[in-house]
Amino acid sequence: MTGNQASAGHLLRLIRTGEATTRGELQEATGLSRSTVGHRLDQLFRAEWLRDRAGISTGGRPSTRLEFDAAHAxxxxxxxxxxxxxxxxxxxxxxxxxxxxxxxxxxxxxxxxxxxxxxxxxxxxxxxxxxxxxxxxxxxxxxxxxxxxxxxxxxxxxxxxxxxxxxxxxxxxxxxxxxxxxxxxxxxxxxxxxxNLMAYAEQRAGFRDCGAFLLVKVSTGIGAGVVVGGEIYRGIDGGAGDIGHIRLPDRTDALCKCGSFGCLAAVASGRALAGQLSALGIPAASGSGVREHLAAGRPEAVRLAREAGRRVGEVLATVVTLLNPGVLMIAGDLAGAPFLTGVRELLYQRAMPRTTANLQVVTSSLGERxxxxxxxxxxxxxxxxxxxxxxxxxxxxxxxxxxxxxxxxx
Missing domain, CATH: 3.30.420.40 (ATPase, nucleotide binding domain)
Structure with missing residues (x-):
């Protein structure tokens, strides 16, 4: 980082990420003089964004370390x-x-x-x-x-x-x-x-070293979030990840909420499974209702969830081939063993071994939060x-x- 880039905001980023947490380390990282670093830190202290804490002593006076004050707002x-x-x-x-x-x-x-x-x-x-x-x-x-x-x-x-x-x-x-x-x-x-936000949170919480992270949420609808290089990938105008509206060529009879026929969400979402269960005489109003039946081990729900997982896995074989993520996380109301089993069946069957060799397929760690x-x-x-x-x-x-x-x- 050159000196003209190292504003107070840049110093704050270095402190927040742990890259530089003392005045000396900030000088070394930025090339700024001691007085300039001090001036910019003064700005941050006046805003009450920073606080000092004692560092670790190596025999002499312990260095004062700087940290972001997470309690100021x-x-x-x-x-x-x-x-x-x-x-x-x-x-x-x-x-x-x-x-x-x-x-x-x-x-x-x-x-x-x-x-x-x-x-x-x-x-x-x-x-x-x-x-x-x-x-x-x-x-x-x-x-x-x-x-x-x-x-x-x-x-x-x-x-x-x-x-x-x-x-x-x-x-x-x-x-x-x-x-x-x-x-x-x-x-x-x-x-x-x-x-997107679920993917962002999960990647930061458990997979910070994963440069390409894919989360698929299957609840009332179906959507995907992609985090590349630690940043959410949104596409040109926010449309990235809308995999619920990829068409399934053999299901042109399935009417989607978007008005089209054959969308993945019309066949394999929580809303779709709720409708299928209700048609069998098992009341379910939404994805959360399906989740309750799955938790109770209802055979019809288990069978439908596994088949839904297979349909989603069919689409994900293409998505994974395109993105080559290190982690595929399944989240949402249907993110249980039957659905995950179905996803894995079709994903590993359809995707090239090179694409899945280093792929972890996991479920959410943060859950509903x-x-x-x-x-x-x-x-x-x-x-x-x-x-x-x-x-x-x-x-x-x-x-x-x-x-x-x-x-x-x-």
């Missing part, structure tokens, strides 16, 4: 499913401070859903012992395609009324109305597809990326120079 996160929502308050290190799950119907539309989230966020912050103004951002996980730059859901098959709705603006308004003043104006609200964790991590990584951090530091220092203005929470 919090992130709110919500993972929306078709029939419920999970919400949590996180510190900036990803520790859950408070959490709850509430019934919520996505089909009620974005305005009603976002207002309900805001109403729940207030008591959740109180449970965490955190003031509303300490919130530095909100992350939302949604079961549909997302244009990440625009912060909008785009043509979601199972989210009626959400297409191009101004989620960011409405979430900010609802938060201000139902919770309280914000820590920054405007309050950062970020949203992404649930499979994966989407929440990924949503919180998305907000933190966005806000404390070097360029964004520098802009925020400049704004904080500008406010602090105005005697009639309070800098407020950081």
């Amino acid at each position: 919090v992130v709110l996160a919500a993972a929306l499913e078709t029939r419920h929502a999970r919400l949590a308050v996180f510190d900036l290190a990803g520790t859950v401070l408070a959490e709850r799950t509430e019934p919520l119907l996505l089909e009620d539309g974005p305005d009603k859903v976002l207002v309900r989230l805001a109403e729940w966020f207030g008591p959740l912050l109180a449970e965490a012992g955190t003031a509303p103004g300490k919130v530095c951002g909100i992350g939302l996980s949604v079961p549909g395609p997302v244009d990440w730059e625009a912060g909008q859901v785009v043509q979601p098959p199972i989210m009626p009324g959400w297409d191009r709705y101004p989620v960011r603006r409405r979430m900010r308004e609802a938060y201000a109305e139902h919770v309280g003043p914000v820590s920054s104006d405007p309050l950062p609200v970020l949203l992404d597809n649930d499979a 994966a989407g929440l964790t990924g949503a919180a991590a998305m907000v933190v990584e966005h806000l404390y990326a070097p360029d964004r951090a520098d802009a925020r530091l400049a704004a904080l220092e500008s406010v602090s120079r105005e005697p009639h203005l309070s800098p407020g929470p950081r």
Whole structure:
């Protein structure tokens, strides 16, 4: 890193990643002088983003190590499913401070859903012992395609009324109305597809050394999240990973929620299996209902889940051949032994041995918290990326120079 690149935000990144955690190490990593490093660290300390801690002594005075202060702000996160929502308050290190799950119907539309989230966020912050103004951002996980730059859901098959709705603006308004003043104006609200965020969280939690990570979520719908080089791969406009709408040529009779026939989701999703079970006289309204039947060992559910796994494995043979991931993780309501067995059967049968020789096929380790964790991590990584951090530091220092203005929470 050259000196002109090593802004305060870049120093923060080196500290957060553990690449350089003392003043000497920062000088060596950046090529900056001692005084310049000190000046930029002063910016970070004034913002209350850093703290000192004693280092390890090697015989002389122990060096002072620098670390990111994960307690100076919090992130709110919500993972929306078709029939419920999970919400949590996180510190900036990803520790859950408070959490709850509430019934919520996505089909009620974005305005009603976002207002309900805001109403729940207030008591959740109180449970965490955190003031509303300490919130530095909100992350939302949604079961549909997302244009990440625009912060909008785009043509979601199972989210009626959400297409191009101004989620960011409405979430900010609802938060201000139902919770309280914000820590920054405007309050950062970020949203992404649930499979993307689950993949991001799982890769960071258990497979950081995996350069190409693939997660497939099979619940009410089917979607995939891809993490390459530690970053979510979204495609040109957020459409990457939408494998639930790959067509199966032998199932042109299956009508999908998107309006097309033969989609994988119309045949092998939790919604599809719920319909198949109901047709057999075994009531199931959604993927969670199928999961309950699988947990009870219902033979019909086990048989259908294994066959669904085979259909998904059939598609994944092509996906795995294209991406050559090191890890394929199966997550969601159907991520149990019958479904996984079916996936493996077809995947290893159809894919070339060279493609699967170094492939791990696993199930989720974070479980139902994966989407929440990924949503919180998305907000933190966005806000404390070097360029964004520098802009925020400049704004904080500008406010602090105005005697009639309070800098407020950081």
